Each structure stands twice: as structure tokens, then as C-alpha cells.
Amino acid sequence: MQGVCRHGVNVMNYYKSFLIKYAEIGIKGKNRHLFEEALVRQIKYALRKVAGSFSVSRTSGRIYVEAQTDFDFTDTVDALKAVFGIAGICPMVSMADEGFEKLSEAVVKFVSDVYFSQGGTVASGNSLTFKIAARRSRKNYPLDSMELNAKLGGIILDAFPSMKVDVHKPNIMIHVEIREKINLYSEIIPGPGGMPVGTNGKAMLLLSGGIDSPVAGYMIAKRGVKIDAVYFHAPPYTSDRAKQKVIDLAKTVSRFTGPVHLHIINFTDIQLYIYDQCPHEELTIIMRRYMMRIAEHIANETDCLGLITGESIGQVASQTLKSLAATNEVCTLPVYRPLIGFDKMEIVKLAEQIGTYETSIQPFEDCCTIFVAKHPVTKPNVKRINRSEEHLAERIDELVKRALENKEVVIVKL
Amino acid sequence: MEVYLDNSATTKCFPEAAELMKKVMCEDYGNPSSMHRKGIQAENYLRYAKNIIAHNLKVNEKELIFTSGGTEANNLALVGCAFANARAGRHLITTAIEHPAVGQTMNYLEQEGFRVTYLPVGKNGVINLSDLEQAINHDTILVSIMHTNNETGSLQPVIEAGLLIKKLNPQLIFHVDAVQGFCKYQIYPKRMNIDLLTVSGHKIHGPKGVGLLYADEKVKINPISFGGNQQRGLRSGTINVPGITGMAKAIEMQYPNMAGDIDKLYELKYYFSDALKRIPEVIINSPLDGNGAPHIVNASFIGIKSEVLLHALEEENIYVSAGSACSAGKTNHQSATLKAIGLNKEAIESAIRFSFSHYTTMAELNYTLQTMYDKIPMLRKYVRK
Numbered sequence: 182m183q184g185v186c187r188h189g190v191n192v193m194n195y196y197k198s199f200l201i202k203y204a205e206i207g208i209k210g211k212n213r214h215l216f217e218e219a220l221v222r223q224i225k226y227a228l229r230k231v232a233g234s235f236s237v238s239r240t241s242g243r244i245y246v247e248a249q250t251d252f253d254f255t256d257t258v259d260a261l262k263a264v265f266g267i268a269g270i271c272p273m274v275s276m277a278d279e280g281f282e283k284l285s286e287a288v289v290k291f292v293s294d295v296y297f298s299q300g301g302t303v304a305s306g307n308s309l310t311f312k313i314a315a316r317r318s319r320k321n322y323p324l325d326s327m328e329l330n331a332k333l334g335g336i337i338l339d340a341f342p343s344m345k346v347d348v349h350k351p352n353i354m355i356h357v358e359i360r361e362k363i364n365l366y367s368e369i370i371p372g373p374g375g376m377p378v379g380t381n382g383k384a385m386l387l388l389s390g391g392i393d394s395p396v397a398g399y400m401i402a403k404r405g406v407k408i409d410a411v412y413f414h415a416p417p418y419t420s421d422r423a424k425q426k427v428i429d430l431a432k433t434v435s436r437f438t439g440p441v442h443l444h445i446i447n448f449t450d451i452q453l454y455i456y457d458q459c460p461h462e463e464l465t466i467i468m469r470r471y472m473m474r475i476a477e478h479i480a481n482e483t484d485c486l487g488l489i490t491g492e493s494i495g496q497v498a499s500q501t502l503k504s505l506a507a508t509n510e511v512c513t514l515p516v517y518r519p520l521i522g523f524d525k526m527e528i529v530k531l532a533e534q535i536g537t538y539e540t541s542i543q544p545f546e547d548c549c550t551i552f553v554a555k556h557p558v559t560k561p562n563v564k565r566i567n568r569s570e571e572h573l574a575e576r577i578d579e580l581v582k583r584a585l586e587n588k589e590v591v592i593v594k595l
Numbered sequence: 596m597e598v599y600l601d602n603s604a605t606t607k608c609f610p611e612a613a614e615l616m617k618k619v620m621c622e623d624y625g626n627p628s629s630m631h632r633k634g635i636q637a638e639n640y641l642r643y644a645k646n647i648i649a650h651n652l653k654v655n656e657k658e659l660i661f662t663s664g665g666t667e668a669n670n671l672a673l674v675g676c677a678f679a680n681a682r683a684g685r686h687l688i689t690t691a692i693e694h695p696a697v698g699q700t701m702n703y704l705e706q707e708g709f710r711v712t713y714l715p716v717g718k719n720g721v722i723n724l725s726d727l728e729q730a731i732n733h734d735t736i737l738v739s740i741m742h743t744n745n746e747t748g749s750l751q752p753v754i755e756a757g758l759l760i761k762k763l764n765p766q767l768i769f770h771v772d773a774v775q776g777f778c779k780y781q782i783y784p785k786r787m788n789i790d791l792l793t794v795s796g797h798k799i800h801g802p803k804g805v806g807l808l809y810a811d812e813k814v815k816i817n818p819i820s821f822g823g824n825q826q827r828g829l830r831s832g833t834i835n836v837p838g839i840t841g842m843a844k845a846i847e848m849q850y851p852n853m854a855g856d857i858d859k860l861y862e863l864k865y866y867f868s869d870a871l872k873r874i875p876e877v878i879i880n881s882p883l884d885g886n887g888a889p890h891i892v893n894a895s896f897i898g899i900k901s902e903v904l905l906h907a908l909e910e911e912n913i914y915v916s917a918g919s920a921c922s923a924g925k926t927n928h929q930s931a932t933l934k935a936i937g938l939n940k941e942a943i944e945s946a947i948r949f950s951f952s953h954y955t956t957m958a959e960l961n962y963t964l965q966t967m968y969d970k971i972p973m974l975r976k977y978v979r980k
Contacts, residue, residue, distance in 0.1 A: 417904075417907035417974075453977055546902070551979065552978075552980075
């Protein structure tokens with residue numbers, strides 16, 4: 182949050198552009214341009230609802246966001262903080278090269294505005310260590326970077342008696358980049374990291390109303406994967422509010438992932454048929470196997486390359502290693518379980534960070550719990566489960582087909 | 596067919612009331628406190644509304660305090676009176692089955708140092724007058740009894756209670772929360788020894804966001820919110836002219852001739868409850884005699900969670916309530932009323948409230964019954980083992 186809330190309006194107007202530092206794209210070799218283009222696309226998408234108009238450009242290995250009009254600084258930073266692939270957001274002042282004198286004045290004003298003006302970091306009188314990090318990309322500039330560091334450092338020391346140089350562990354870095362224009366920036370607001378969504382294909386998230394699955398979707402999306410989702414509802418046992426809750430969760434996740442196609446499957450008839458035909462303590466595990474089968478079917482139809490679940494070992498009866506093996510067995514697509522080794526508290530913390538927790542804890546029954554046995558199997562025997570499923574042979578294919586035909590698709594976006 | 600049987604949660608606004616409100620909002624939108632003509636125009640609506648309401652309730656116009664709804668009216672009545680009369684005593688009496696707008700307010704007053712007696716109810720959901728008589732002592736300053744219970748429709752003996760209270764101590768203040776009973780019954784506070792009466796607009800085919808507290812001019816009452824001193828300082832805030840006008844219109848349309856409507860509603864109620872009784876393992880929780888209001892049937896369908904039956908009916912466009920709509924959506928909530936009338940857990944968890952209005956028809960009830968006959972066997976078959 183550095184530099185966001187603290188600044189008064191005067192400083193907000195002072196910044197007109199941002200340098201975007203990106204995370205792992207830099208190491209992607211020949212595919213680098215693909216990642217950069219995706220990041221530019223995601224940034225543009227994230228900013229489309231922020232007041233103001235922006236240009237997002239990619240020049241010589243850097244991405245700049247420049248405001249073309251008045252804009253809302255805080256909203257802009259918040260939007261950028263939800264774009265995977267961004268490691269840091271640097272509010273920047275960009276100026277034409279009008280000689281060293283003008284540059285020195287600009288640097289002094291910059292330091293004063295950012296760190297010493299009303300609402301700035303440092304109350305006057307407190308000491309602050311700094312380092313100038315000049316970079317001369319335009320080699321015809323008369324001073325080289327060492328000279329720039331030394332000269333500008335001296336000017337800062339003269340202008341702010343409370344500041345001291347520390348080249349090893351400075352409190353603040355003052356970046357001065359000499360390009361076509363001259364860019365000044367100091368603060369780096371951390372981004373979410375990861376890779377731009379859309380650079381690693383698409384996967385299908387099994388989204389329930391719980392705490393875990395939205396977090397699982399977030400984590401896979403963070404690796405650049407586009408997310409679609411499937412939700413199983415069971416009217417009249419689950420309500421429209423439970424469905425709305427899942428749509429709301431998808432919407433919160435879509436802040437990071439972009440638009441999510443949410444496939445809503447009416448699961449009631451399948452569930453009741455399993456209830457009729459199979460041993461009650463196996464109900465949950467067999468239900469989950471059918472959810473995986475249906476999710477895989479939709480995944481294949483929509484070019485998804487894997488399934489994502491919020492499972493974590495041992496959390497509930499259906500998430501023991503044996504249960505996971507039994508549900509895993511029914512599909513051929515890889516199943517990604519990013520939370521597999523997480524404790525509940527760790528998941529809750531992430532859910533709070535991404536903003537899904539408050540929605541997740543709304544108390545609506547979901548279809549997994551309505552008929553759950555008092556003592557569901559925790560160590561299902563796959564052979565026995567398969568035998569139990571033989572009792573479904575008569576109608577299950579037809580029921581699954583009908584559920585898929587009656588599927589509702591909601592495109593969820595912010 | 597769409598069947599709305601949740602009229603105790605809220606009702607459809609009369610089109611006549613809505614149209615009048617639109618005119619107030621879009622044309623005659625002045626602030627009645629303004630000095631210019633636009634303000635006077637708005638004030639005329641307020642005059643009209645006060646006149647209608649005072650005339651129908653047979654009270655004085657200046658005894659009407661307009662609020663944001665039933666909850667605020669109850670809060671103002673109880674908190675305002677308790678503090679204004681605390682020197683006379685610090686004991687309050689109410690019933691165990693009040694709406695939370697009274698129940699929770701009483702809890703608050705307990706925290707503020709008042710003592711509160713909660714009168715129990717019998718299986719029919721009605722208090723015993725001898726309990727009331729015994730509860731009243733020299734320290735008692737206020738008695739609050741609801742007219743019609745919002746969950747089962749049980750009617751409290753407010754007329755007898757009023758007589759008893761005033762016989763024991765004419766200074767005792769009698770408050771009646773009539774949110775569910777108003778406009779089903781003609782309530783004349785001055786003839787019923789009622790000092791404070793709570794009414795809500797949206798339960799009587801008027802708009803949401805408006806309510807009324809009748810307060811006898813002799814009753815001492817303190818404001819509970821502060822501001823521009825509108826409504827004699829008892830309820831500051833710009834006057835909600837459209838809401839008040841809409842509510843008055845709804846009262847005007849119903850109050851003068853309700854007797855026939857009540858008979859019609861009772862006919863529907865008894866027809867419906869008789870038919871429900873034919874379904875196995877159904878318990879009717881509402882009184883089916885003179886102790887029950889004509890528009891509420893509460894029934895438990897043993898073995899089916901209320902929420903499931905509610906959503907199953909919703910699939911066929913039939914809208915009912917599980918317990919009280921105010922508390923729907925919260926888990927682990929058990930209705931205080933249903934507990935107080937002695938229902939067990941199974942009956943409470945399977946309770947459904949059907950509440951009728953003047954729009955309800957026999958055909959709608961038959962459709963609802965048929966839907967339940969069709970669905971209940973299936974719903975009973977699939978339960979958590």
C-alpha cells in the first residue's frame with residue numbers, strides 16, 4: 182500500500198504515469214513478447230472501469246501506464262494490484278529533458294512532494310537515508326550514471342539537511358531514468374506477482390459456496406491460467422440465494438482472472454438417484470465422482486486443460502487420500518489442487534486477502550451437505566465404490582445427459 | 596399461476612397508493628417544512644394523510660408520529676416511554692412471543708437498568724390475563740402486548756388487557772404492536788385503553804419505509820433521535836411525505852369496511868387448514884378458533900425441513916415463509932414464538948407460515964394444496980439419514 186492512501190490530492194495529480202515492474206516474464210526467453218502482450222491486455226482490461234483514460238504501452242522491455250486525462254489514483258493502483266504478472270507498481274513522474282538544471286529542480290521537488298509534503302512519509306526533522314539510482318539508457322546524455330548519482334545526491338543533501346546517503350541499505354531509492362524522456366520514481370507498490378492470465382491455457386474450477394474453491398481458482402489463475410467454473414446446485418434443497426452467493430464469489434475472483442464462464446448444473450435428480458440406489462455412507466463420494474465426470478465433460482467441450490478443486494488433505498471425509506484417489510480415478514484430465522497441503526487457517530487468510538471470505542461464510546446449505554451421512558466413509562474402497570455405481574447403470578447416463586443439456590451458463594465479470 | 600402467500604412478510608402495494616406516491620415524488624415533491632408554495636403543497640398531502648388516519652382511528656391528528664416503519668415505532672414507544680417515565684418506576688411487562696422489534700428493545704432496556712417481565716403463552720399462543728394481573732406491581736410503568744402474533748397469528752386479548760391495566764393503575768402505559776393485526780381488525784385505541792399503537796405501512800398494502808406510532812397526548816415520551824425537531828421534536832428528520840401519503844391511502848381504502856373481508860379471510864383460512872390436516876403428519880400451529888387471526892396459517896410438516904418445502908413450492912411460483920421472514924437466512928435461528936407455544940425441535944424446523952391478503956383467492960389455495968399433495972411424498976422420502 183505504500184504511497185497510496187497516504188498521499189493527498191496534490192500528490193495524486195503530481196503522478197501521471199506508472200512504471201510496471203513485472204515478475205517472471207523477464208525470464209521467458211523467446212516467448213517473452215507473448216507474456217508482455219498478455220500483461221498489457223490484462224492491464225487494459227483491469228483499468229477499463231477506472232475513472233480516466235489510460236494508454237498502456239510496451240517500450241524496450243518496460244510497460245508504462247500513462248493517464249491521458251484526470252484519473253483516480255487510488256482506484257488505478259487497486260486495479261493494477263489485481264493484475265497477475267505485475268511485481269511492482271511505481272508511480273512515476275515523466276519529464277522532457279530540458280537540461281541538468283531543470284532535472285535537479287525536478288528531483289528536489291519530487292523528493293519534497295513524495296516524502297516531505299503534507300501527508301508525505303517523513304515528518305520534517307526525521308532523518309532519512311537515500312540512494313540515487315540513475316540509469317542512462319540514452320547514451321548521448323552528457324552525464325553518465327555514476328556522475329548523475331553523485332551530482333544529484335549532492336543536490337538532495339543540500340536541499341534536505343535531514344537526509345543522508347546510504348548506498349547499502351537506504352530507506353528510499355530515487356530512480357532517475359534517462360530515456361527519450363526522463364522518468365523519476367521512488368516508491369514501489371507491490372503487485373500480486375504471478376503470470377498474466379491467458380498465458381497458460383484454461384482450466385475448469387469446481388466452485389462451491391465454500392471458503393476453499395475460490396482461493397484454489399485464484400491460485401491457479403495466478404500462474405497465468407484462465408478460469409472457467411462449474412457449480413452444482415440442487416433445488417429445492419439449495420436456494421437461489423446459495424446460487425447467487427456462488428455467482429458473487431465468481432465475481433470477486435474475476436477481479437483477478439477476468440471474465441469467468443460459470444456453468445450451473447442442476448444436480449438434484451442425480452443426487453436423489455444415487456440416494457435411492459447406493460449405500461448411504463458412500464453418497465458423498467459417489468456424488469463427487471459424478472461432479473468430477475460432469476466437470477470434465479464441460480472442460481473438454483470448452484477447451485479446458487485441467488480441473489481445479491479446493492481440496493486439502495484430510496479436511497473432510499471426502500478429502501482423505503483414499504477418498505481423493507477414488508474421486509481422482511474417474512477423470513483423465515489432470516486435477517489441480519493448489520490447496521492440498523494447506524491448513525484451514527492458511528486458506529482463510531488467503532480468502533480474506535482476495536476478498537472472498539465474507540461471501541463464503543454466508544450460511545446457505547450447499548448440495549454436498551444436504552443428505553450427508555452421519556458417518557460417511559473415510560477410506561472408500563475403489564472396487565466397492567465401482568460396484569455400488571453399477572446400481573446406477575439403468576438411468577444415470579440419461580440423468581447426466583439431461584443435466585448437461587439443461588446447464589445454465591452465466592458470464593461473470595466485474 | 597403465481598401465488599403469494601407471504602403477506603405477513605410484506606404485501607403488494609395498492610396501485611392507487613403507488614400512483615399517488617409517484618405524483619408526490621415527481622410533481623409535488625416539496626419539503627413540508629419549507630416556507631414557499633411548493634412546501635405548502637407538500638404539507639397539504641400531510642394534512643390529508645393525518646386527517647384520514649386520525650379520522651379512521653378516531654384519534655387526534657397531533658397524536659400521530661410518523662416513523663420509518665414498525666420497528667422504529669416500537670423503539671420510540673418503548674425506549675421513549677421507559678426513559679421519560681423512569682422516575683415513576685422501572686418495571687416493564689411484555690410477552691414471550693413479541694416480534695424482535697419489541698423483544699430486542701426490551702433486552703436493551705434491561706441492560707439500561709429496567710426490569711422486564713415476559714409473560715408466557717399457552718399452546719394456543721395466547722397470554723393469560725391472570726399472569727398479567729400478577730405481574731403488575733407498583734413499579735410497573737408500561738405494558739407492551741402485540742395484537743396479532745406474526746408467526747402463528749395468535750390474537751392477544753388486548754381489549755381485556757387494556758381494561759385490566761387501567762383498572763389496576765390508570766397511569767400505566769399500554770402499548771400495542773398492531774403491525775400484523777392493523778387493517779385486518781379495526782383498532783380504535785381510545786376505546787381500547789391503548790396509549791401507544793404501532794402500525795407499519797407495507798403490511799397493509801402501503802409502501803415500505805413508513806410506519807406510524809399513535810401516542811396518546813397524555814403519554815410522556817422522549818425522542819430517541821435528534822435533529823430538526825420535526826413532528827414536535829419527537830421524530831426529527833425530513834417528513835416522508837410520499838410514504839405517509841401512500842400509507843394513508845391504503846388505510847382509507849380498507850379501514851371503513853373490513854368486516855366482510857375478515858369473514859372471507861376466515862373462510863379461506865379454515866378451508867386451507869382443513870385441507871392441510873388431511874396430509875399425514877401435519878401439525879397446525881395456529882389457533883383455529885377465535886384466538887387466531889384470519890390471515891395466518893402456520894403448520895409443521897414433520898420430516899421436511901421448512902427451507903426445502905419453501906423452495907419446492909417456490910419452484911411452482913408459490914411463495915411462503917419459513918418461520919418469520921425477518922429471520923430467514925440466519926442459521927441456528929429457532930423461532931421464539933414456536934418454542935414458547937411448546938413445539939419440539941422437529942416441529943419448529945419444519946414449520947411453514949402461509950399468510951393471506953385481500954388478494955388471496957380460493958383458486959390460489961387449491962393450486963397450493965395440490966402442489967403440496969404432489970410434492971410432499973417425494974420430499975419425505977429423501978431425508979438426511
